[in-house]
């Protein structure tokens with residue numbers, strides 16, 4: 001009889017967070033920013049997080065990216081239990097599993113678009129870094145701008161470079177913090193089509209912080225953060 005062993009990582013959720021807390025030291029003592037957050041997100045799901053300013057959305061994103069450590073609770077991303085990992089393992093995890101898109105682009109101003117996108121692959125020792133970066137830039141419609149510096153690009157073009165950089169290493173998870181916040185409506189729409197297209201092409205999971213109700217309504221699932229507490233909500237049509 002053949003024994004078929006299934007790969008548990010193929011079906012395991014990309015994000016498994018349970019009772020996450022995040023405390024920091026403030027001038028008046030400890031501040032509880034996240035107060036027992038739980039979420040489970042499957043492969044290829046697009047999840048929106050809405051909520052007022054200062055409620056803890058970016059803090060949660062930083063934990064999911066392995067850029068901050070939770071004070072308590074358990075967190076597994078793409079099969080990695082982040083709590084037990086040292087800095088080297090976390091750096092590798094971020095390189096291989098996570099892409100991040102920030103509201104303010106965060107490109108390196110002294111590097112061309114091509115160099116910005118190739119950077120994560122070069123760090124990983126990928127010989128094909130520049131060819132892959134050029135293909136990624138072409139796929140976001142910037143094949144003709146590869147040698148431009150960020151300062152020579154419009155806001156929308158810079159965000160498309162940031163999107164290309166986020167997906168060039170085909171991560172399991174893309175985290176986007178107000179990716180359209182600095183863009184006009186049409187340009188923001190274009191950037192979102194690029195991000196949503198990644199799920200279609202690569203099965204990428206997308207976690208999106210947004211203040212835009214229309215954008216949140218396009219997500220498969222929607223969470224609301226309020227004062228460090230996360231609750232899932234029904235997705236209402238825009």
Ligand SMILES: Nc1ncnc2c1ncn2[C@@H]1O[C@H](COP(=O)(O)OP(=O)(O)OP(=O)(O)O)[C@@H](O)[C@H]1O
Pocket residue numbers: 024025026031033051052053054055056057058059060
């Ligand atoms: N390292 C830190 N030290 C002290 N306070 C912090 C730290 N990081 C975040 N905070 C505070 O925690 C709260 C949550 O911040 P966070 O950036 O996660 O909120 P947010 O929901 O993303 O807000 P916004 O929508 O304005 O970006 C804020 O009051 C912020 O000032």
